[in-house]
Amino acid sequence: MNATSLSIGRLIRDARTSRGWSQQRLAEELGTVQSAVHRMEAGQQNLSLAMINRLTDALDTPLIQAKTQGNPNLKIIGPTKLSGQIDVRTSKNAAMALLCASLLNEGRTVLRGIARIEEVDRISEVLTSIGVKLTWMGEGNDLEIIRPAVLTPETIDERAAKRTRSILMFLGPLLHEFDEFRLPYAGGCDLGARTVNPHMSALRRLGLTVEATEGAYHATMVRDGSVERHITLIERGDTVTENALMAAARTPGVTVLRNASGNYMVQDLCFFLQLLGVQIDGVGTTTLTIRGVDRIETDVEYFVSEDPIEAMTLLTAGIVTESEITVRRCPIEFLEVEFAVLEEMGLDFTMTPEYRSRNGKTRLVDVTVRPSELTAPHDKIHPMPFPGLNIDNLPFFAVITAMASGQSVIYDWVYEDRSVHLSKLSELGANIRLMDAHRLLVTGPTPWRGRNIETPPALRPAVCVLLAAMAARGTTNLMDVYVINRGYEDLPHRLNKLGANISTFWGDAEDLPED
Numbered sequence: 001m002n003a004t005s006l007s008i009g010r011l012i013r014d015a016r017t018s019r020g021w022s023q024q025r026l027a028e029e030l031g032t033v034q035s036a037v038h039r040m041e042a043g044q045q046n047l048s049l050a051m052i053n054r055l056t057d058a059l060d061t062p063l064i065q066a067k068t069q070g071n072p073n074l075k076i077i078g079p080t081k082l083s084g085q086i087d088v089r090t091s092k093n094a095a096m097a098l099l100c101a102s103l104l105n106e107g108r109t110v111l112r113g114i115a116r117i118e119e120v121d122r123i124s125e126v127l128t129s130i131g132v133k134l135t136w137m138g139e140g141n142d143l144e145i146i147r148p149a150v151l152t153p154e155t156i157d158e159r160a161a162k163r164t165r166s167i168l169m170f171l172g173p174l175l176h177e178f179d180e181f182r183l184p185y186a187g188g189c190d191l192g193a194r195t196v197n198p199h200m201s202a203l204r205r206l207g208l209t210v211e212a213t214e215g216a217y218h219a220t221m222v223r224d225g226s227v228e229r230h231i232t233l234i235e236r237g238d239t240v241t242e243n244a245l246m247a248a249a250r251t252p253g254v255t256v257l258r259n260a261s262g263n264y265m266v267q268d269l270c271f272f273l274q275l276l277g278v279q280i281d282g283v284g285t286t287t288l289t290i291r292g293v294d295r296i297e298t299d300v301e302y303f304v305s306e307d308p309i310e311a312m313t314l315l316t317a318g319i320v321t322e323s324e325i326t327v328r329r330c331p332i333e334f335l336e337v338e339f340a341v342l343e344e345m346g347l348d349f350t351m352t353p354e355y356r357s358r359n360g361k362t363r364l365v366d367v368t369v370r371p372s373e374l375t376a377p378h379d380k381i382h383p384m385p386f387p388g389l390n391i392d393n394l395p396f397f398a399v400i401t402a403m404a405s406g407q408s409v410i411y412d413w414v415y416e417d418r419s420v421h422l423s424k425l426s427e428l429g430a431n432i433r434l435m436d437a438h439r440l441l442v443t444g445p446t447p448w449r450g451r452n453i454e455t456p457p458a459l460r461p462a463v464c465v466l467l468a469a470m471a472a473r474g475t476t477n478l479m480d481v482y483v484i485n486r487g488y489e490d491l492p493h494r495l496n497k498l499g500a501n502i503s504t505f506w507g508d509a510e511d512l513p514e515d
């Protein structure tokens with residue numbers, strides 16, 4: 001226990017008692033247990049930023065708000081050398097799919113190991129607003145979800161819904177229960193235009209018509225009772241595949257889905273639906289055959305698998321700081337091409353034999369990376385749908401190629417704005433030229449230097465800046481990191497355990513001295 005946690009504990013206790021609440025009552029408001037509140041008040045509990053914000057909301061107290069006024073920012077002092085071992089946690093993207101899929105189940109759903117991140121909080125807020133009861137079990141990462149007999153989409157929390165793109169994945173589950181419903185427009189990272197048409201086109205084949213007007217999707221469902229459906233997705237997208245899977249899961253008969261994504265979050269969703277009694281053949285391939293069931297009422301527990309994007313993030317942390325670290329629990333099936341490129345670039349790394357994730361399915365390895373003389377790859381680095389180089393892992397190659405001698409081309413054909421956001425790395429000293437909106441020319445190696453940076457409004461470019469700042473000489477203040485907290489749990493603290501020097505502070509960019 002330290003003095004700060006004890007005094008925060010007293011603030012919590014005072015705010016609670018001034019509202020006349022018992023520890024049990026506060027625990028219920030927070031979705032935790034009484035013993036956890038007792039530990040917080042006694043200063044025996046490390047409080048995450050997410051928990052401080054939940055306390056602030058629950059207690060509505062200026063005392064705690066004063067601690068967290070303004071935006072969350074990070075101060076990174078470098079250069080740092082990392083050492084030791086770190087475990088990969090579960091993914092934002094599987095969490096999104098599984099939380100939406102919990103709507104299909106009238107039994108009790110327990111999701112084990114869900115990441116406690118802002119994006120999960122947003123979808124949880126949306127679920128709560130339509131009547132679902134979500135309870136974090138203890139202080140860990142297990143979430144119990146119990147839906148009511150009748151959902152109330154008309155009371156949806158629009159503010160939370162508009163902050164995430166995953167709200168689109170409510171279409172698939174809700175079409176089973178309503179002939180007409182309305183959802184707010186999807187949000188998410190600022191990556192340029194992202195079409196929703198593939199979702200509409202796939203769901204139309206199952207009877208759902210969606211009209212997008214006045215800031216909302218207006219959905220109308222007509223059930224035709226056919227026993228077999230063939231749907232070819234017009235794009236091999238992840239969330240569109242998930243939406244179609246959720247729509248097919250409770251549509252009796254057979255649905256054959258072609259040009260489906262076999263990516264990690266889709267596989268997690270398939271394993272979960274299989275536990276719920278939905279038969280799915282072809283998991284991990286581009287053709288999924290789904291035998292839907294009329295109703296699902298099963299008490300189920302599912303262990304979410306490890307995140308290949310977090311694995312890549314942590315490996316990049318080792319590479320950019322020229323350190324030896326071991327990243328444990330890397331889901332190797334989703335990182336094969338990434339490792340092939342890294343090997344070609346001269347990265348010194350070794351892997352343990354494979355073992356299984358807690359879901360019994362996903363293959364994992366521990367990877368040790370060591371300081372290496374990297375050279376630019378011969379060809380451009382570009383992403384492809386699974387089993388290609390993951391689209392969300394491409395940004396990390398901007399940081400890695402900036403460490404390599406020679407010129408590399410990073411080609412992001414997918415997103416219009418991600419490369420633009422990555423050019424922020426030049427503020428930390430990288431020689432990066434935007435050839436056009438989709439191509440970066442990176443010339444390395446880079447003498448990284450710290451400075452104040454406004455966080456790019458996209459998750460992966462933002463975390464790339466954080467990683468480069470760990471290697472940079474001097475101090476980097478990275479302002480307003482909500483976007484990082486959207487997808488990573490406790491990242492600064494976990495990197496600090498490896499030797500990084502990252503601290504969180506609250507405030508606005510105007511409060512900072514000039515560079």
Ligand SMILES: CC(=O)N[C@H]1[C@@H](OP(=O)(O)OP(=O)(O)OC[C@H]2O[C@@H](n3ccc(=O)[nH]c3=O)[C@H](O)[C@@H]2O)O[C@H](CO)[C@@H](O)[C@@H]1O
Nearest residue numbers: 093096166194195235236237238239240265385391392414
């Ligand atoms: C919650 C979640 O799971 N989010 C992931 C999901 O978003 P999501 O499934 O929503 O991705 P999008 O549907 O936006 O697809 C990403 C972009 O790729 C384009 N596209 C995609 C497939 C294809 O065959 N052809 C094509 O052109 C789309 O038009 C779009 O511009 O997949 C993206 C691509 O892997 C990831 O970056 C996101 O992190």
Ligand SMILES: C=C(OP(=O)(O)O)C(=O)O
Nearest residue numbers: 165188189392459460487
């Ligand atoms: C683009 C991403 O996420 P989302 O689909 O949630 O915007 C991402 O995870 O990098």
